[in-house]
C-alpha cells in the first residue's frame with residue numbers, strides 16, 4: 001500500500017481528461033505517496049499552446065491532433081510550446097516541430113545512443129501495492145504518456161511483462177538495472193532479492209547479452225539482515241546494493257529501522273563485508289521528503305537528508321556511493337512543491353537537499369559520491385523546467401559531469417522515453433549559467449549528456465559499451481520488429497514476445 005487514502009486514490013480516477021493527451025505532461029504526476037499538484041497558470045498556458053500547435057501542425061501533416069501527438073514531431077511540438085512559456089530551455093527547431101518526417105529522422109539518428117538506466121522497478125506477481133496503480137492512472141490523466149492515457153491501469157501493468165515492454169521496446173534504453181525497496185512487511189518488498197536476480201538472469205538469457213543488472217537490497221537492523229547480505233554475496237551476486245536510510249519507505253508508519261550511512265557500528269561492518277567480497281557500489285535512497293511527509297514522519301526526516309554521506313564516503317574511499325533521487329526534496333505533495341523548490345533556488349541559489357549533496361565532494365574532499373536522476377528530473381521538467389535546468393547545473397558543478405548518472409524510476413511513470421527526450425533537448429539558459437557558474441549541457445549526444453545517459457554508469461559497472469552485444473542481440477531484433485509493426489498502440493501488443 002502506498003500512502004494514498006482511498007479517498008485520495010478515488011480522486012485520481014477515472015482517467016477521463018486524457019482523451020487527447022499531450023506528448024509531454026502538463027501537470028505533475030503522482031508517484032506513490034505524492035498526489036498530483038493542481039495545474040499552475042503556466043502549465044495551463046503550455047497546454048493551450050500545445051493543443052493549438054498540435055492542431056496546426058497536425059493539419060499540415062494530414063493528421064488529427066491526437067495522432068500527431070504520437071509522432072516524433074508531436075513530441076518536438078510539445079517542447080516548442082514549453083519554450084514559448086518558460087523561455088528557450090529545450091533545443092527544438094521550428095522545422096522539426098512542423099514535419100513528421102524531419103522529426104522522425106532526428107529521432108532515428110539518436111535511437112542507437114547508449115542509455116543505461118540504473119533506476120527501474122517492477123513489482124512481484126503477488127504485490128498488493130495498489131498505490132502505484134493510482135500513480136500510473138495519474139500519469140494518464142495528466143496527459144503524460146499516450147499509452148497510459150484513457151486506459152485504466154492495473155497491477156498487471158506494474159509487473160515484469162510490461163516492465164520489459166516499456167523499458168526495452170517503448171524507450172531507447174539499452175541496459176536497465178532492477179532496483180527494489182524493503183519493508184517491515186515482508187510481503188510488501190517490491191521484489192525479494194531472489195526475484196530481482198532471477199529476472200536479471202531471465203532477461204540476459206533471453207537477450208543473449210548483458211542487458212540487465214540488479215540490486216540486492218540491504219536493510220540494516222532488520223532481523224537477519226547480515227545473513228541475507230552473506231547469502232546475496234554467495235548465491236545472488238548482485239551488480240550493486242541498494243539501501244533505504246529511512247528504514248521502510250513504503251510503510252513509513254512501520255519504520256523502526258532507520259539508519260545512518262556513517263554509523264560505524266551498524267553500516268561499516270556491511271561496507272567491510274561487501275568490500276572484502278569485491279563489491280564497490282552502494283546505492284542509497286535519499287530525499288523525496290517534502291514538508292507534508294516530514295510533518296507526518298518527523299523522526300525520519302534526518303535520515304532522508306544527506307548529512308551522513310560525506311563521512312561515509314571519506315571513510316570508504318573504495319566504495320562508490322550513488323545517492324538516488326539526488327536527495328531532491330520537493331516532490332509532489334498537496335501544494336505546488338516544485339514551485340517552492342524553484343522559489344528556494346531564486347532566493348538562495350540552493351535547493352534542499354540537492355545542493356547539500358552537490359557540496360559534498362568539495363566539503364569532504366571525496367570523489368566517490370554520485371547523483372542519480374530518478375524522479376528529480378521527471379518531476380521538475382514537468383512543472384518547472386527552469387528548476388530542472390538549475391538542478392542539472394548545480395549537480396554537474398558540484399559533483400562533476402562524470403558523477404551524475406541516468407535513472408528514471410520507471411515504471412512508476414510509464415515508459416521512460418519522454419524523460420530521455422527531455423534530457424536530450426534540455427539546456428541551461430545562458431543568463432542562469434552566467435549567474436551561477438553552470439556549464440553548458442550541450443547537444444543530445446555531446447560529451448556531457450552521453451556521460452550522464454550511460455558513460456558514467458558503464459564505467460562504474462565495468463560495462464564495455466563497445467564490446468557488449470546490445471547492438472545486435474535478440475532484443476535489438478525484437479525492437480526492430482516492434483517498430484516496424486508501427487507505433488500505433490492497437491498494433492503494439494502483437495509486435496513482440498515477452499521473454500519468460
Ligand SMILES: [Zn+2]
Pocket residue numbers: 119121179374409
Ligand atoms: Zn525508485
